[in-house]
Amino acid sequence: MKNENCFKLYTDAERAELENTCRLYMDFLSKCKTERECVKEIVYQAERAGYKNIEDIISSGKKISAGDKIYSVCMKKAVALFNIGKQSITKGMNILGAHIDSPRLDIKQNPVFEDGELAFLDTHYYGGIKKYQWVTLPLALHGVVVKKDKKVIEINIGEDENDPVFCVTDLLIHLSQEQLEKKGARVVEGEDLNILVGNSPLAGEEKEAVKANILKLLKEKYDIDDQDFISAEIEAVPAGKAREAGIDRSMIISYGQDDRVCAYTSLKAMLDTNEIEKTACCLLVDKEEIGSVGATGMQSKFFENTVADLMYIMGEYSEINIRHALKNSRMLSSDVSSAYDPAYASAFEKKNVAYLSHGMVFNKFTGARGKSGSNDANAEYMAFLRDIMDSNNVHYQTAELGRVDLGGGGTIAYILALYGMEVIDSGVAVLNMHAPWEVTSKADIYETEKGYKAFIKSV
Ligand code: MN
Ligand code: MN
Numbered sequence: 175m176k177n178e179n180c181f182k183l184y185t186d187a188e189r190a191e192l193e194n195t196c197r198l199y200m201d202f203l204s205k206c207k208t209e210r211e212c213v214k215e216i217v218y219q220a221e222r223a224g225y226k227n228i229e230d231i232i233s234s235g236k237k238i239s240a241g242d243k244i245y246s247v248c249m250k251k252a253v254a255l256f257n258i259g260k261q262s263i264t265k266g267m268n269i270l271g272a273h274i275d276s277p278r279l280d281i282k283q284n285p286v287f288e289d290g291e292l293a294f295l296d297t298h299y300y301g302g303i304k305k306y307q308w309v310t311l312p313l314a315l316h317g318v319v320v321k322k323d324k325k326v327i328e329i330n331i332g333e334d335e336n337d338p339v340f341c342v343t344d345l346l347i348h349l350s351q352e353q354l355e356k357k358g359a360r361v362v363e364g365e366d367l368n369i370l371v372g373n374s375p376l377a378g379e380e381k382e383a384v385k386a387n388i389l390k391l392l393k394e395k396y397d398i399d400d401q402d403f404i405s406a407e408i409e410a411v412p413a414g415k416a417r418e419a420g421i422d423r424s425m426i427i428s429y430g431q432d433d434r435v436c437a438y439t440s441l442k443a444m445l446d447t448n449e450i451e452k453t454a455c456c457l458l459v460d461k462e463e464i465g466s467v468g469a470t471g472m473q474s475k476f477f478e479n480t481v482a483d484l485m486y487i488m489g490e491y492s493e494i495n496i497r498h499a500l501k502n503s504r505m506l507s508s509d510v511s512s513a514y515d516p517a518y519a520s521a522f523e524k525k526n527v528a529y530l531s532h533g534m535v536f537n538k539f540t541g542a543r544g545k546s547g548s549n550d551a552n553a554e555y556m557a558f559l560r561d562i563m564d565s566n567n568v569h570y571q572t573a574e575l576g577r578v579d580l581g582g583g584g585t586i587a588y589i590l591a592l593y594g595m596e597v598i599d600s601g602v603a604v605l606n607m608h609a610p611w612e613v614t615s616k617a618d619i620y621e622t623e624k625g626y627k628a629f630i631k632s633v
Contacts, residue, residue, distance in 0.1 A: 177529075177532055177533075177571050178532065179529075179531045179532060179617075180531050180532065180533055180569050180617035180618075180620075180621060181424060181531055181617055183569070184617075188620075191620070192616055192617065192619075192620040193616070195442075195616075195619060195620050195623055196426060196616045196619055196620070198442070199416075199426070199435070199438050199439070199442075199619055200415070200416040200417075200418075200426060200428065201416075202215065202434065202438045203415075203416035203426075203428045203429070203430060203431065203434055203438075204333075204415040204416050204428075206274075206430075206434065207276075207314070207316050207409070207411045207429060207430055208316045208317060208409050208411070209251040209252070209274045209275045209460045209470070210250050210251060210317075210318065210407075211316065212274040212434065212437065212458070213247060213250055213251060213252070213253050213274070213458075214250075216253050216255075216274075216441055216458060217245065217247060217253065219441065219445060220243075220245045220253075220255055220441075220445065221245075223243070223445040224243050225243040225244060225245045225255055226242070226243065226244055226245070227244075227245060227246070227247075228244050228245065228246040228480065228483055228484065228487070229246075231244065231487050232483060232486070232487060236487070237487060237488065237489050238258060238484075238487050238488055239258060239488065240258050240259060240260045240449075241258060241449060242258045243255070243256070243257050243258070244256045244258070244484060244487075246476075246480045246483065246484075248460075248469065248470050248474070248476040249469055249470050251274075251275075251460040251470040252274075252458065252459045252460045252470040252471075252476060253457075253458050254455060254456070254457045254458075254476070254477060254480050255441075255444055255455065255456040255457075256453060256454070256455050256484055257444065257447060257448075257450055257453065257454040257455075257630075258453050258488070259450045259451050259452045259453040259454065260449075260450070260451050261451050261452050261453070261633075262490070263453045263484070263485060263488065263490060263495075263499045264490065264495050264498040264499050264502065265452065265498075265499075265502055266452065266498075266499060266500075266501070266502025266503040266504065266595070267452060267453045267454065267455045267499065267503040267504075268452050268453075268454050268455070268503070268504060268505075268629060268630045268632060269454075269455045269456075269457060269503055269504070269505040269506070269590070269595075270440035270443065270444065270454075270455070270456045270457070270505075270506055270508060270626055270629070270630065271440070271456075271457040271458075271459070271472075271505055271506070271507050271508060271586055271590065272433050272436035272437040272440050272457075272458055272459075272507075272508040272509065272601075273433045273436075273437065273458070273459050273460065273461075273462035273463070273472075273509065273586065274433070274434060274437045274458050274459070274460060275300075275301070275460045275461055275462055275463050275464075276301070276411075276429070276430040276432060276433070276434065276463065277299070277300060277301030277302060277303045277432075277463055277608050278299070278300050278301070278409045278410060278411050279297040279298075279299050279300070279308060279313070279342075279367055279369070279409070279410040279411075280297060280298050280299070280300045280407070280408070280409055280410075281295050281296075281297055281315070281317070281369075281403065281406065281408040281409070281410065282295075282296045282297060282298055282403075283403055283404050283406075284296075284400075284403065284404075285297070285403055286371075286385055286388060286389065286400055286403070287368075287385065288382045288384050288385035291373065291375065291383075291384050292370060292372070292373055292384065293370075293371050293372035293373070293384045293385045293387075293388045294368040294369060294370055294371060295340075295368065295369040295371055295410075296368055297367045297368065297369060297410060298364070299364060299367060300409070300463065300464065301463030301464060301608065302463065302608055303608060304358070304608070304609070305359075305361070305362040305363070305364060305367060306358065306361045306362045307609050307610055308342055308362070308367060308610060309341070309342045309343065309344040309362055309367075310341055310342070310343070310344050311341060311412060311610055312332065312339035312340070312341060312412070312413040312414065313332065313339060313340045313341055313342070313369060313410045313411065313412060313413055314330070314331060314332025314333050314337075314339060314340070314410070314411055314412070314413035314414075315329055315330070315331045315332060315340065315369075315408055315409070315410055316329060316330050316408070316409050316411055317329045317406060317407045317408035317409050318406065318407055318408075319396070319398050319402050319403070319405070319406040319408070320405045320406065321397075321402060321405070322405070327396055327397065327398065329396065329406075329408055332413040333413060333414075333415075339413045340369045340370060340371060340410065340413075341369070341370055342362075342366075342367050342368060342369055342370070343368075343370055344362070369410055371388055372384050372385075372387060372388045372391075374387055375387055376390055411429055411430070412429040412610040412611060414429075415428075416428030416429075419613055423616075424531065424615060424616055424617070425530070425613050425614060425615050425616065426613070426614050426615075426616060426619070427611050427612070427613050428611065428612065429610055429611060429612070430612075431510065431602075431604055431612040431613075431614050432509070432510040432604060432607050432608060432612060433462065433508070433509050433510055433601070435510060435601070435602045435604070435614055435619060435622075436508035436509055436510065436601045436602060436622070437458045437508075439508075439602070439619060439622045439623040439626055440456050440458070440506075440508055440626050441456055441458065442623055442626075443456075443623055443626030443627040443629075443630060444456040444626075444630065446627065447627060447630055447631065450630065450631055451631075451633045452630075452632070452633055454630040455503075457477055459471060459472045459476075459477075459586065462509070462585065462586055466586055466589060472586040472589045472590070473589055477590075478496075478500070481496060481499060481500065482496055485499065500593035500594070500595060501593055501594040501595060502595070503593070503595040503596075504555065504558075504595055504596040504597070505587075505590050505595055505596065505597040505598070506598060506600045506625075506626065506629055507549070507585050507586050507587035507590060507597050507598065507599050507600070508599075508600050508601040508602075508622075508626075509585040509586075509599060509601045510601050510602055510603070510604040510607055510612075510614075511528045511535040511537055511573050511575065511599075511601055511602070511603050511604070512527070512528065512573075512575050512576055512603065512604065512607055513527075513528050513529065513530045513603035513604055513605045513613075513615075514527045514528065514529050514530070515605055515606075520577070521576050521577055521580055522576050522577055523574065523576075523577050523578070526572070526573060526574045527573050527574065527576070528571055528573035528603035529571065529603065530603055530605065530613075530614075530615040530618065531615040531617040531618060532569070532571045532603070532618070533568070533569030533570045533571055533617070533618060533621040533622075534563070534568060534569070534570040534571070534600060534601070534602070534618065534621045534622040534624075534625040535570070535571055535572070535573050535600060535601055535602065535603050535618075536551075536556070536559065536570060536571070536572050536573075536598060536599070536600045537572070537573055537574065537575070537598070537599035537600065537601075538550060538551050538556060538572065538598065538599075539551070539574075539599070540574075540575060540582065540583055540584060540585055540587070540599055541582050541584065542581055542582025542583070543579060543582065546582075547582070547584050547588070548582075548584075548587075548588070549585075549587035549588040549591045549597050549598075549599065551596070551597065551598035551599070552596060555596040555598060556598065558596075558632075559598065559629075562628050562629060562632050563625055563628060565628075566624065566625075566627075566628035567624075568621055568624045568625040568628055569617075569621045570621065570625060573603070585599050587599050600622075600625070601622065602614055602618045602619060602622050603615070603618055
């Protein structure tokens with residue numbers, strides 16, 4: 175298979191199928207901007223495709239077998255789906271893994287303040303961001319506030335066209351002489367990422383009347399008082415829908431494509447696949463952007479515990495069976511890869527970088543400075559995947575993140591590799607990764623979904 179621009183190769187029928195795939199993907203991106211929103215939508219789609227909640231199966235005492243479809247949710251922020259194959263699970267699973275958290279600004283626990291008759295919400299950013307990219311663009315607030323009586327209030331302000339939006343202010347260019355002499359990392363400081371939420375004072379209030387008015391409105395509209403922020407998770411994200419990009423409409427621009435582009439295509443491959451030989455798993459986790467930590471991150475025992483539960487309801491549970499099921503599995507650990515950008519050509523090595531529209535990306539390794547921190551996929555596994563992709567007419571490319579010794583990044587691959595299974599990093603190339611608006615190619619999304627479908631059917 176030649177490494178070339180996929181758009182050159184498509185028939186009209188393929189092009190129509192590609193547009194349909196991407197339309198559904200853009201709907202998902204526009205609807206799901208937090209890990210909780212992703213899990214909610216994934217469960218909705220999974221149930222419609224016949225997946226059942228593992229908790230219900232366990233409490234019913236029923237046993238499951240080949241053809242059954244199961245899902246398990248961890249704290250509303252991570253989810254695993256299983257399609258039980260005909261082969262014994264101890265022979266291993268085909269696993270598609272990706273993450274559903276994305277960089278953003280999280281609202282602090284004591285956030286509301288007033289200065290200069292302007293009211294703000296203070297934030298602490300989440301994940302790796304270039305802070306200067308997050309000022310002056312319209313932001314929406316998504317999340318939950320949990321009251322002491324356990325009532326969960328869902329927040330979503332700024333996505334409806336009639337909603338207000340928010341922003342972080344920046345200094346006018348006329349007075350920026352000193353600011354612009356600072357290093358890029360300090361042009362905008364983390365502590366200055368405050369979200370502007372109001373300017374009108376509450377009548378009759380003497381002190382901090384603008385803040386008082388915001389608190390009054392929050393109480394009236396959402397039944398939230400300032401103490402409730404203590405038990406809230408509210409994320410400020412770029413407001414607005416995913417859009418087609420380019421005069422030729424060949425690309426997609428959206429918030430959160432790292433890593434919802436891999437999460438969505440993995441999910442779609444899973445939901446579109448019915449009878450299979452090997453048990454398939456789609457694992458969509460949280461906290462990748464801050465090191466896969468916490469109960470909902472890949473380092474937690476959620477996945478292993480779920481596999482134990484699954485084998486229990488299959489009547490195959492034993493410690494040794496679980497070890498075998500995990501060791502004999504293989505995984506596509508899917509995450510975004512950097513796409514070649516001619517404006518920053520020197521950051522890449524042209525023979526070993528992903529190009530937009532050249533298809534699904536395989537990264538034999540990631541890491542930094544001599545591959546440190548990387549999962550390095552075995553040549554034998556790489557050969558197996560080449561064969562599957564070629565025989566299923568999937569266009570793919572191999573890549574490294576960037577030039578040797580320039581930097582690097584990690585994924586969840588190394589964590590699953592701890593079980594002794596075959597794992598490789600794969601996914602979709604992205605321009606301006608981790609920026610508020612990231613760009614992908616429709617062709618890459620189409621090819622990657624095809625690649626995942628081919629992979630989970632492989633024996
Ligand atoms: Mn990622
Ligand atoms: Mn990332």
